[in-house]
């Protein structure tokens with residue numbers, strides 16, 4: 001589900017992908033539709049009030065053993081999310097194909113099991129001893 005990683009992890013999150021390929025989509029955050037057509041093209045996830053266009057602004061192909069670092073505008077101005085699909089069709093919105101060998105627009109990539117390790121720096125974490133008592 002498209003989301004923002006929130007202020008606790010700002011300004012940088014790093015994500016290591018292992019196993020399957022996947023595609024991650026980026027949608028503008030705090031997006032305000034400018035005309036009736038755009039209103040028809042936006043949505044919120046069930047039970048959520050964060051609206052976004054139905055189509056992403058851009059996407060990244062996350063290859064096995066790749067590292068994606070989310071910072072700056074990608075962190076502050078976009079929601080990100082991975083569709084729940086069995087295969088990804090590579091389209092023109094995938095902006096990192098130049099760094100991915102053997103993959104082109106129009107390819108269908110079947111998903112298999114994927115493990116994603118997310119590395120976050122949380123300087124203001126509450127120490128566990130305060131939560132569990134003496």
Ligand SMILES: O=C(O)CCC(=O)C(=O)O
Pocket residue numbers: 005015080082116118
């Ligand atoms: O599976 C991924 O690569 C994305 C995970 C993610 O967005 C998150 O943990 O906040």
Ligand SMILES: [Fe+2]
Pocket residue numbers: 003004005080
């Ligand atoms: Fe995230």
